[in-house]
Amino acid sequence: MTGYFITFEGPEGAGKTTVLGILQEELSKKGYDVISTREPGGIDIAEQIRSVILDKNNIKMDGRTEALLYAASRRQHLVEKVIPALEEGKIVLCDRFIDSSLAYQGYARGLGIDEVFSINEFAINGLMPSLTLFFDIQPEKGLTRIGKNDEREVNRLDLENLSFHQKVYEGYLKVADRFKNRFHSIQADNSIEDVTKEALNIIEKHLNNK
Ligand code: TMP
16 A cells, blocks of 8 residues: 555544644645545444444443444444555545554553454554654643533543543553554644644655655
């Protein structure tokens, strides 16, 4: 495959979705062939799975069921959207991927990072991102930011308490340490302009070194 698979990770309210949108435009203007997508979702079947996972009424959902549903939606999204784009040589910017499962389900839910990694290995069948941008923000700050954004949907995971979100953050630090080669941290409480500039530099360096 000739494209570049770049993932965006971080706790709630880190601003990664906003920055991803701006980066897609910037990279397109510079002449790169780039698409953006998100997890869970990005294509019809995966969006349907997303609505089951994130439905605020599904309070009975078991942690392993949740992890398996994320992995299932990941598989379908890869097959239908990510792999074809990479085969056409495109840059794929993806809002969340496997590291979200490792941090949220593996660490914060307590299912085990190794256990969740292994079900995801089955789902992704070797397709790891070549670069992952980690939007680093303290969970308290991130949650305050999303609290101020009236347009954002509130989902089942947003309703978890602060200690869950603190664990997600700790989980990300563990995952970042494990995958040092592809992880690049960005201080996400800087201005959107600064964060975007830094992300763009990291991406362009990556594209030029490959
Ligand atoms: P979003 O708010 O970034 O669209 O993501 C939806 C929620 O799903 C968010 O709370 C993070 C969570 N999530 C997981 O718990 N595991 C995963 O594997 C993914 C992709 C997302």
